[in-house]
Amino acid sequence: LFCLHFQFLLCDLMFFSCCTVVQSGGVLLGSSTILPCHINTNDRLSQITWQRTIKGKALDDVFLTIQPTIGPSYSNEKDFRFEFIGNFNNKNGTLNFSDVTLNDEGSYTCIFSLFPSGKQSRVSQLVILVPPITNLMDYTPLEGNEEVPLATCTAAASKPKADVRWIKGSLEGKVREELKETQHANGTTTTWSTLLGKPGREMNGQLVKCVISSEAMKEEILETNIQVHCKYL
Structure with missing residues (x-):
């Protein structure tokens, strides 16, 4: 019932060479979900950046960066509900997100910093379901x-x-x-x-x-x- 179903839409943004929007199904309050982040390219990857747009946070709030030498690094306040389960060498910045709340509803974007093509991103829309x-x-x-x-x-x-x-x-x-x-x-x-x-x-x-x-x-x-x-x- 609570499985995630993903549909892929392509769009162009002025500041990204390519943006892929990932729309997900609902996630049960208090449960865990996967935020997918993967790209197939031969370009050199220098960093993966995660940002979110949710209630109570600044627009496009950067909360996590992943670099080849130091791995994942939290920005500002640490939120250990986000667990890096990808592989930087495979250009995979996927996160496991646990214990979701109503305040977590919104969009989550992973940004690949690539050379020479520039930045590309993946967006997951998180919808929280609450049983009555x-x-x-x-x-x-x-x-x-x-x-x-x-x-x-x-x-x-x-x-x-x-x-x-x-x-x-x-x-x-x-x-x-x-x-x-x-x-x-x-x-x-x-x-x-x-x-x-x-x-x-x-x-x-x-x-x-x-x-x-x-x-x-x-x-x-x-x-x-x-x-x-x-x-x-």
Whole structure:
């Protein structure tokens, strides 16, 4: 589910002789991913530079350089989550990036300093996926003719937002769904789906299922039995 799929697009930049853009799939929050950086050329390589464009950092922030004699060297603050797993002699500056957070989302560029062709680069776009915190809450309304909440299913703090739907069983056509969403400052979304209906005694004990799906998790099904407090038994 969380495998990376790469598509290659070529573009020309004024300051690079060639730029290859690598678009990757999503990476699960807290997991590891590979930032690929490899080039096939007979030109002489003097240095590999890694830079990033993410929230809270300067544009094109240089965070790591790799040289043939001293190897990888961190710039400014050291971030040991980046591990050099390539081989300079093979013109491979690939990194393993562990324990990713929401703040790490953005673009990562490796730049090859080559002679005589000049600089060439590879860009990886990192998208962070966050699985939702799920919950199913039921109510015990008093039997009556007014529409009231019967159960609420929640998918909290998901990125991208989760899809929440109901399997209503014998209550199909007798209840309806009401959906609400809140987007948080960190880019995650909380989704609530509430089953509403007129609580009749024929509903009491009926099984309903909440189905939650997201790119960040396998489909999850939560179950509950509708509870109605009947006036007369």
